[in-house]
Amino acid sequence: MPKHISAIVVALILILGFASPVQAATPRSSWVENEIYQYNHPFASQLPQELATKMQKMTASPFAFYRGTDHIFYRDMQTLPSSDFVNSSTSAIWLEGDMHLENLGGMRDSNENNIFDTTDFDEGYLGPYVWDLRRMAVSIMLAAKENGLSSSDAQDVVRNFLDAYLNKMSDFKGTNDELSYRLESSNTNGVVRDLIQKTSDKSRSSLLTKYTQLNKNNNRIFQTTSELQPVSSSTYSDIAGVMSSYIASIPTSKRYNNNYYTLKDIRLKLGSGTGNLGKYRYYLLIEGPSSATTDDRILEMKQEGSSAVAMAFRPPEVIAVPGLLPTSVYGNQEGARVTIAAKAMLSNTDPLVGYTTVNSIPFMLHEKSPYQVDFDYKLLTTKSKFIDAMGYAGKVVAKNHAISDKDYDAAIVSVSADKEVTDIVSGSKALFKDEIVNFAVDYTTQVEYDYKSFVNAYKQGVTL
Structure with missing residues (x-):
């Protein structure tokens, strides 16, 4: 040994x-x-x-x-x-x-x-x-x-x-x-x-068509489907109320003007992934770079908990294992931990990556990218x-x-x-x-x- x-x-x-x-x-x-x-x-x-x-x-x-x-x-x-x-x-x-x-x-x-x-x-x-x-x-x-x-x-x-x-x-x-x-x-x-x-073949308009629609007032809103569910008025208000906190989590060098983050609609997203099923996941529609409906952005807002990796450093308590990530690094906010991890391991990171807390639940936010293509091992x-x-x-x-x-x-x-x-x-x-x-x-x-x-x-x- x-x-x-x-x-x-x-x-x-x-x-x-x-x-x-x-x-x-x-x-x-x-x-x-x-x-x-x-x-x-x-x-x-x-x-x-x-x-x-x-x-x-x-x-x-x-x-x-x-x-x-x-x-x-x-x-x-x-x-x-x-x-x-x-x-x-x-x-x-x-x-x-x-x-x-x-x-x-x-x-x-x-x-x-x-x-x-x-x-x-x-x-x-x-x-x-x-x-x-x-x-x-x-x-x-x-x-x-x-x-x-x-x-x-x-x-x-x-x-x-x-x-x-x-x-x-x-x-x-x-x-x-x-x-x-x-x-x-x-x-x-x-x-x-x-x-x-395939990534290069993707477009923002396709993503917006998949998840959103224009209402009778020509405003873009989310569709309602089995996977995109409306939220209660209280949940909508709670999320709207922490948008300023999310914006503040983005470094000033990557922060857009406040209009960019104007919240237009929210849905609860169901059925995504595997490991995180059971945790809250919301899609947020925001204004984007202009008032046009063609350049709106979709944010994915994911509930975060402790990293599973941390379990390897927990009981039995007789083992003193070094290497834990000090909570001071991420202010004891698990959404911040995920944000830092993404920035650490990716180059040219999504400028919309950030975090916030809703009713004591930590969330990480990032753009639902129009260009992402999942890897299919089959x-x-x-x-x-x-x-x-x-x-x-x-x-x-x-x-x-x-x-x-x-x-x-x-x-x-x-x-x-x-x-x-x-x-x-x-x-x-x-x-x-x-x-x-x-x-x-x-x-x-x-x-x-x-x-x-x-x-x-x-x-x-x-x-x-």
């Missing part, structure tokens, strides 16, 4: 009998049922039907279950052994936190570049860099199996993902290249390039397509980690992540890849056990 692991953690590992970074997967039905209930039940009182939708979505496949249960992953990170390739400098860097294939996508940044990047930062937090790699590696294994690839081929895809990550981190070491690095149509191929090109129908796409995913995760280190805010992360990761893995790439792949193979089996436990409980009508 490497010297950099604390004596307390070493003692715990010896007591529990962990001798390597892999622990044999095992069925644990009661534990899984309880974990899902404890995490989700607080939302049953506010949006019970959304919570029911979440549970139904998670029955679709082990991948869908994994996507909706990042809290289980981080409960396991709390007790599973650390990595031989983590030291004090690499144990507290910015993590995306819920790194999986469907949190990647095509987008347009604020400088009008169409790119492939990370699309969600709700779980953004500090932790060991390998946690993002582990979580993505398991998602690759699950998606590859669902798409008909063999375990051996899936492991090759994971190794390629890791190679791309390590090579890009090495490229970044000693340079500032990460600050301008982006994946666009000129330096991508295959499914990823197709995705970026298009990866062959090993070569999978390898190609996940090579780009490795580069994205490397960029996330490298750009969010001391380059972003040295008061939060004081080291150069690209240097520290490159140095600690140097000369041991094969061992590093073996460690992550072995973890992914074993943990994929654990997810499959947990999924089976969940589906059985769901079918039996257990309250989850």
Whole structure:
């Protein structure tokens, strides 16, 4: 066991009998049922039907279950052994936190570049860099199996993902290249390039047509559908009342005049995503750059809670694990935490990213982009397509980690992540890849056990 692991953690590992970074997967039905209930039940009182939708979505496949249960992953990170390739400098860097294939996508940044990047930062937090790699590696294994690839081929895809990550981190070491690095149509191929090109085909008018309409007074308002529901007058008033707080959360250098943020309509958005179902999500229609109805903007306003990553640093309380993100960094406002995480890990960030609080509930706001295209892993129908796409995913995760280190805010992360990761893995790439792949193979089996436990409980009508 490497010297950099604390004596307390070493003692715990010896007591529990962990001798390597892999622990044999095992069925644990009661534990899984309880974990899902404890995490989700607080939302049953506010949006019970959304919570029911979440549970139904998670029955679709082990991948869908994994996507909706990042809290289980981080409960396991709390007790599973650390990595031989983590030291004090690499144990507290910015993590995306819920790194999986469907949190990647095509987008347009604020400088009008169409790119492939990370699309969600709700779980953004500090932790060991390998946690993002582990979580993505398991998602690759699950998606590859669902798409008909063999375990051996899936492991090759994971190794390629890791190679791309390590090579890009090495490229970044000693340079500032990460600050301008982006994946666009000129330096991508295959499914990823197709995705970026779809981004360029999108338009604001199409998004407005999809969600809004002009009323008899020629004012733009939201449509009312099964997924877009009117809010009560009190909720409308509460949200309108915190718009000034949201505007104030945007740096003055990126802030538009107040007319830009004039609130025109609100809807409760239902059915979006998986992991966040049960939390409030609103769409806000605002004026935009002019009084014309053609350039209105749609804001997505998402309820935020504690990052699931933080669960890995909670009880048992005898373990003193460093690396927690001090609440002072984000003023104990979880919407602010997500805002900071997005700014740390993205270049040319959406200028409408901000946060506010409604009735003691923290929210993060950003533009519902007309140009975002979600990544569809079901298009990866062959090993070569999978390898190609996940090579780009490795580069994205490397960029996330490298750009969010001391380059972003040295008061939060004081080291150069690209240097520290490159140095600690140097000369041991094969061992590093073996460690992550072995973890992914074993943990994929654990997810499959947990999924089976969940589906059985769901079918039996257990309250989850």
